[in-house]
Amino acid sequence: xxxxxxxxxxxxxxxxxxxxxxxxxxxxxxxFTGEPDRILRTHGFGRAHHRTIYFVxxxxxxxxxxxxxxxxxxxxxxxxxxxxxxxxGFIAQDADIDDRRRRLLTLTAKGEALEAELxxxxxxxxxxxxxxxxxxAVEGFRRVLMGIVNPDDRARVGNPVAAxxxxxxx
Amino acid sequence: xxxxxxxxxxxxxxxxxxxxxxxxxxxxxxxFTGEPDRILRTHGFGRAHHRTIYFVxxxxxxxxxxxxxxxxxxxxxxxxxxxxxxxxGFIAQDADIDDRRRRLLTLTAKGEALEAELxxxxxxxxxxxxxxxxxxAVEGFRRVLMGIVNPDDRARVGNPVAAxxxxxxx
DNA sequence: AGAAATAAGTCAACATGACTGACCTTAAAT
DNA sequence: ATTTAAGGTCAGTCATGTTGACTTATTTCT
Numbered sequence: 001x002x003x004x005x006x007x008x009x010x011x012x013x014x015x016x017x018x019x020x021x022x023x024x025x026x027x028x029x030x031x032f033t034g035e036p037d038r039i040l041r042t043h044g045f046g047r048a049h050h051r052t053i054y055f056v057x058x059x060x061x062x063x064x065x066x067x068x069x070x071x072x073x074x075x076x077x078x079x080x081x082x083x084x085x086x087x088x089g090f091i092a093q094d095a096d097i098d099d100r101r102r103r104l105l106t107l108t109a110k111g112e113a114l115e116a117e118l119x120x121x122x123x124x125x126x127x128x129x130x131x132x133x134x135x136x137a138v139e140g141f142r143r144v145l146m147g148i149v150n151p152d153d154r155a156r157v158g159n160p161v162a163a164x165x166x167x168x169x170x
Numbered sequence: 171x172x173x174x175x176x177x178x179x180x181x182x183x184x185x186x187x188x189x190x191x192x193x194x195x196x197x198x199x200x201x202f203t204g205e206p207d208r209i210l211r212t213h214g215f216g217r218a219h220h221r222t223i224y225f226v227x228x229x230x231x232x233x234x235x236x237x238x239x240x241x242x243x244x245x246x247x248x249x250x251x252x253x254x255x256x257x258x259g260f261i262a263q264d265a266d267i268d269d270r271r272r273r274l275l276t277l278t279a280k281g282e283a284l285e286a287e288l289x290x291x292x293x294x295x296x297x298x299x300x301x302x303x304x305x306x307a308v309e310g311f312r313r314v315l316m317g318i319v320n321p322d323d324r325a326r327v328g329n330p331v332a333a334x335x336x337x338x339x340x
Numbered sequence: 341a342g343a344a345a346t347a348a349g350t351c352a353a354c355a356t357g358a359c360t361g362a363c364c365t366t367a368a369a370t
Numbered sequence: 371a372t373t374t375a376a377g378g379t380c381a382g383t384c385a386t387g388t389t390g391a392c393t394t395a396t397t398t399c400t
Contacts, residue, residue: 129314140307158190271377
């Protein structure tokens with residue numbers, strides 16, 4: 001086997017440690033999505049609806065194209081999910097005054113309520129984890145996970161800027 | 171708004187920071203699975219096959235029930251995926267001598283090759299992220315992410331023990 | 341003014357991976 | 371001998387993704 005496997009590397013580059021990271025990400029993501037998934041099912045929605053609601057709530061006035069860029073799915077996939085959310089009054093679409101081809105997406109009051117309900121469970125989970133691990137660990141968590149994200153998308157994380165880039169006076 | 175949102179809380183419990191964590195996990199997981207997904211498609215497989223191959227490789231001799239416990243999916247869901255992998259010679263099933271109802275799952279040479287190919291890309295991603303962030307950050311990453319995982323599953327992370335619990339002489 | 345590009349939406353067909361529910365076989369445990 | 375456990379199977383459904391081909395507005399470019 002390679003250096004990685006035989007453990008010749010010092011400290012933190014042994015394959016065991018890397019695999020622990022892989023598994024940590026798998027289990028964390030699975031559990032992190034578990035509660036919202038259960039809530040969504042009672043509304044007849046799935047995880048895709050949560051993602052859409054989350055990022056519209058995070059970027060009020062985001063356009064469809066921008067949303068597609070975040071979610072990395074096709075227009076056709078989004079259309080079903082977005083269509084259902086608009087239909088049932090969770091998301092509102094309004095034509096952009098500056099460019100009437102664009103539909104600016106925002107959450108309705110109903111949408112904000114669902115967003116809060118769903119995200120609440122995840123915020124609680126993170127609050128507890130952050131509190132128990134301590135501020136220093138949180139900084140490390142951020143650094144490592146940011147390194148896992150593709151460089152192109154790093155600027156996007158935690159910054160709801162994309163949608164408001166040329167609408168800063170909103 | 172609540173304390174969380176208005177930022178009265180010190181340091182690391184503001185809602186903004188928690189939301190950054192949520193988004194970090196979303197983007198990291200999305201990018202982390204991207205490369206293996208592309209490779210899998212060339213073999214006619216999906217992400218479910220990767221998970222199965224990964225955990226069988228990690229726990230040689232794991233039983234179907236144990237695997238279901240890790241993946242948290244139904245027997246019927248696993249059966250298609252596992253069936254395909256056995257059919258095409260990536261995974262071998264052998265009856266347990268001590269309890270012949272059980273089928274012990276192991277990777278074949280072909281299965282190990284695919285596992286290596288897939289996991290390699292994720293190991294590299296983690297190796298780079300760990301290296302760039304430093305050992306201290308890695309420890310923080312572990313602490314926080316372990317806090318996100320449901321308590322019941324924490325012992326399992328990074329420990330391929332489940333399958334070998336009563337077969338320690340293998 | 342006319343052509344090209346962009347934003348959004350739509351129709352159709354398909355693959356994947358999850359689910360529920362019902363049922364069967366084999367082997368072990370009581 | 372009956373019950374329980376491990377595994378498998380058939381059938382149907384749903385959610386979420388994909389490709390590909392088009393359409394409609396609207397803006398931008400030449």
